[in-house]
Each structure stands twice: as C-alpha cells, then as structure tokens.
Amino acid sequence: MSPILPLRHPPLPVALLVWALGAGLYLIGFFHRVAPAVITRELSAEFALTAATLGNLSALYFYTYVGMQIPTGVLVDHWGPRRVLAAGGVLAATGTLLFALSPAYALVGLGRLLIGAGVGVAFVAMLKLSTAWVHPSRFALISGLALAMGGLGGVCAGVPLRIAVDAFGWRAVMLGTAGLTALLAAATWWLLRDDPRSRGYASYAPDGLHGAPARPQHSMLGGIGAVLRIQNVWLIFVGCGAITGPVLAFGGLWGVPFLSTHYGLSTAQAALLTSLMLVAWSVGSPLAGGISDRLRRRKLPLLAGGVLCAVMWAVLIYVPGLPYALLVALLAGIGLASGVVVIGFAFCKESAPAPLAGTASGIANMGNMLGGMVMQPAIGLLLDARWGGALSAGVRVYDFSAYATGFTLMLAWLVAGLLAVAFARETHARQQP
Numbered sequence: 001m002s003p004i005l006p007l008r009h010p011p012l013p014v015a016l017l018v019w020a021l022g023a024g025l026y027l028i029g030f031f032h033r034v035a036p037a038v039i040t041r042e043l044s045a046e047f048a049l050t051a052a053t054l055g056n057l058s059a060l061y062f063y064t065y066v067g068m069q070i071p072t073g074v075l076v077d078h079w080g081p082r083r084v085l086a087a088g089g090v091l092a093a094t095g096t097l098l099f100a101l102s103p104a105y106a107l108v109g110l111g112r113l114l115i116g117a118g119v120g121v122a123f124v125a126m127l128k129l130s131t132a133w134v135h136p137s138r139f140a141l142i143s144g145l146a147l148a149m150g151g152l153g154g155v156c157a158g159v160p161l162r163i164a165v166d167a168f169g170w171r172a173v174m175l176g177t178a179g180l181t182a183l184l185a186a187a188t189w190w191l192l193r194d195d196p197r198s199r200g201y202a203s204y205a206p207d208g209l210h211g212a213p214a215r216p217q218h219s220m221l222g223g224i225g226a227v228l229r230i231q232n233v234w235l236i237f238v239g240c241g242a243i244t245g246p247v248l249a250f251g252g253l254w255g256v257p258f259l260s261t262h263y264g265l266s267t268a269q270a271a272l273l274t275s276l277m278l279v280a281w282s283v284g285s286p287l288a289g290g291i292s293d294r295l296r297r298r299k300l301p302l303l304a305g306g307v308l309c310a311v312m313w314a315v316l317i318y319v320p321g322l323p324y325a326l327l328v329a330l331l332a333g334i335g336l337a338s339g340v341v342v343i344g345f346a347f348c349k350e351s352a353p354a355p356l357a358g359t360a361s362g363i364a365n366m367g368n369m370l371g372g373m374v375m376q377p378a379i380g381l382l383l384d385a386r387w388g389g390a391l392s393a394g395v396r397v398y399d400f401s402a403y404a405t406g407f408t409l410m411l412a413w414l415v416a417g418l419l420a421v422a423f424a425r426e427t428h429a430r431q432q433p
Helices: 012-038 038-047 052-081 081-101 105-119 121-134 134-156 159-168 170-191 220-228 231-263 265-293 298-318 326-349 352-386 400-422
Strands: none
Touching: 012 038, 012 052, 012 081, 012 105, 012 121, 012 134, 012 159, 012 170, 012 231, 012 265, 038 052, 038 231, 052 081, 052 105, 052 121, 052 231, 052 352, 081 105, 081 170, 105 231, 121 134, 121 265, 134 159, 134 170, 134 265, 134 298, 134 326, 159 170, 159 265, 220 231, 220 352, 231 265, 231 326, 231 352, 231 400, 265 298, 265 326, 298 326, 298 400, 326 352, 352 400
C-alpha cells in the first residue's frame, strides 16, 4: 500500500492569480473612490452643485461601502469570498451603468450608492482569501500589495481619467468602466476558489491541511458580538480611519480644486499630484507591511507613520504659497507614510479569534472608510460657510483660509486616531487565542 503524500501548498503564480481577481475589484473600487476629484467641474456644472452637495454626492459611495464592511466580514466567513466577490462585481457594474446614464442628480447618487455597496466587499474578501492562499508570515505584506492595487486604481482615476474624459466625455468613460466590471465579475465566478483544497493543494488556513475549511463556531450575530467585545479592534478601527480619512478626503475630492485654485495648476496637473500621493501610498503600503512583519511589531510602526503624516499635513494645510518642489515632496511623503495603515489589518486580524478573521478585517476596513465618508461632506459644508461669493464658469471658488478651515478637520481626526492606537495592545505578529 503506497503512503499518502502530504499536499503541497499552491505555487506562487496560482496563488497570485486568485489574489489578483479579488484585487481587481478593489482596484475598480478605488478608481470610483477618487474619480469625483477629477470630474468635479463636469459634475458641478451639469447638476448645479455646491461644495456641500458635491461632497455629499462623492460621499454616497462611502455610506454604503462602510455599511457593507461588517456584513461582508460575516458573509465571507460563512459563505466564502468567491460568491461575495462575484455578487459585489455585478452590483458595482449595475451602479456604474446607472451613474453613467442617469440624467438626474438623485439617480446619479443612487448609482454611487450601488457602486459603494458592490466594491465594498472587495478588500475584506481579498484578506480572507489571503489567509488560505498565502503564508501567515506574509499577511501584512500581501495586505500592502492589495492597497498598492488600490493605489493603481487611484492613479487610473487621475491623469488617465482626465484624458479619457476630455476625449470621450465622463458618461462614456463610466459606461466603459461598467462593462469592465461586469467582465471581472464573470471571471471571478469562473476562476476563483475560496480555498486551495478545492484545487488539490494544501491550505494555509488555520484549520489544517486536509478536509473542508472549518466554519466559525459562532452564529453571524454572535461572531460580530465576539469581535466587537475586543478592545484592540475598536482602537485600531479609530486609528486606521484617522490615517486613511485625510488621504481619501484630499485625494478623492478636495485636493484637485485646492491645488488648481491656489497653485495655478490645470486640472490635469493637479490630478497628477494627487495621483503621486496615491502612488506613494501604493509603495508605502507593502513597504510598511514588510517592515512590520520583519520587526514582528504592529503598534510602533503604525504610530510612527501616523505622526509623520500629522506633521506633513499641518505644513500643507497652514502654510500658503509653498514652493512647488516642497509641495510635491509633501504629497509624496504623506502618501508614503500613510501606507502604514495596512498594518492595521494584520493588527486587527491577530487581535481576534482566527475563525472570525473576516469579521475583524471588515470592522478594520469600516474604520478606514469612515474618515472619507465623514470628511468629504463635512469639509464641503465648511467651504460653503467660508465662501466669499467668487465664481468661475458658474462653479464656486474658495480661498485658502476656507480650505485651511475645512482641512483642519482632517488633522483633528488624525490626532484622535493616534491617541487611540497608543492604547492598543501589541500582538507581536502572533494570532491571539
């Protein structure tokens, strides 16, 4: 009788293909997250938007995105990432189609809501896939690469989007995006599998190398309650949102009009600078994840990156007329330092029981999006309150002091988040029992 040979883990190309399918929907989601920054003039002119209404339109994406994080964590723990990702892709494609074709503000807003709900499943499902397909020692690194994919989506929503909109119009570009999203959803259903055991490989999931993947011992609501009772999860929730929120508020909406108005840049040039911040974020995320894995520390590098962000944001917000070279360096530095937010996902996952990794990751990602959801419309309200009456081609123009007042919210949020992280308990890169 021949011996039973142990299963080998999936080859790297196979694991990366599975990971890339989940990362593809996250890339598309990040594209939608920052696209309004580049088409603010078109949207404002076509729908007669003020800063507050424009901020609300952009933030509609975040409302449903944030709302999906805990449900997504529960769903991927119970039903698997494949089903959740494919369904999310279909919903995002539908929302993009509605956004592209709708003649009224209310319907365009409904499209943004559907997009946020659809792509809101991507990151958490991708993290759940990583627990089975990727060695645990590389979890923070692979999470950083995932954020890098998101940064690539943000870059696509910068200068390339501006060029495409100038050539074809914003509606045609969004229509094409809807088609690509639908194709990705179909490929996800056809090719992706939740666990390597479905393809005859050993799994990195903590329930062993053979047999079917274990299911959580908690009910759906019980699992949520179990995770929410962990103090670290709440502290990391606040800390992650504090670092990500300013990047999403500035890079996703208000950075382009701010740079265009106060530094004399064209929309394309301003979009290039905000894209630079996202590119730096894409570089900083895997770098920070790799450093954290090597040091086997989560708290210290997360705090260090957050403090650097706070210092650089303060200079950008309160010092007018910065030299162009310093402006570029600050935006790149903010993006690079903000990459430490990826550590929060590993930190949160390790703070919760392994079978509830999806739920814990969902709560952490919910915190990430909360900053953008709150900051974009809140900054818009402060801009309108400080508006001096200036118009350009029917679109409101705001002075430097108005932007400084609005952006102060970002800095206050960041300081509060750093205080929260300071009270978190270090996991030393080990899964807690």
